[in-house]
Amino acid sequence: MAKLAGKIAVITGGAMGNGLGIAKVFLDYGAKVIIIDYSNKVFETVESLKEDGRQVIGYQVDVRNKEELTKVIDEVVTIFGHIDILVNNAGVCNLKSFDTMTDEERDYHFDINIKGTWNMTKVCLPYMKNRGAAIVNLSSVTGVMVADAGEVAYATTKAALMGFTKALARELVDDDIRVNAILPGYIKTPMIDKMAELTNKENPNEVIKGIVDAIPMKRMGTIEEVGELAAFLASNEASYITAQGFVIDGASTLPETLTMGI
Secondary structure: OOOOOOOOEEEEOOHHHHHHHHHHHHHHHOOEEEEOOOOOHHHHHHHHHHOOOOOOEEEOOOOOHHHHHHHHHHHHHHHOOOOEHHHEEEOOOOOOOOOOOOOOHHHHHHHHHHHHHHHHHHHHHHHHHOEEEEEEEEEEEOOEEEEOOOOHHHHHHHHHHHHHHHHHHHHHHOEEEEEEEEEOOOOOOOHHHHHHHHHOOOHHHHHHHHHHHHOOOOEEEOOOHHHHHHHHHHHHHHHHOOOOEEOOOOOOOOOOOOOOOO
């Protein structure tokens, strides 16, 4: 039997990138998937995932809008009765130096990456209790382990999500809900392409090459590899794991330097 067979999974930011990879893998393992994304691309994504009787629905909602999230989750629960898995994946990263970043640009990161995760969890939680449910938050190696210039707002939010994960896991253990986090390094996503372009508009491919050269595995991860980790953490195979952060980065955070060594 597929390890997520019959599970009801809500995934934010699932229209593309890591969220799409997670949705694909969850469907492969038998889950029924609800994708929530602020982009209207969510409907195109849902149609592309409907095959072989897979059950997937999508809603265009901004995670900053708690009222709209409540309406959507009420509808989801009307259809399915409960929620087994919540993946808080929706997030943004716009490179900007601390000196030049406006309060509005700061709040854009905080409102989506932190408050959006808070909102989604708050809305879903009543329908997850006492059924062996799982929450998987997408943090990052950025902010928790490493950081580059221009990532202060993003790094702050991703570090905050690790604190959220640990504290929430402690609170929800008596409700039979596990809470863990994934800390991706460089995964081949539209976000990485956008960051490369912001770094070097004339030659973003040079930025990508530099990233890959610095990763010991000499490649970026795939969205499906992130999906496999999320599926494990959401499954009963991880039934004794909570409050943890799992790095998936091809060992990119391992080297002390790029030039030292034999």
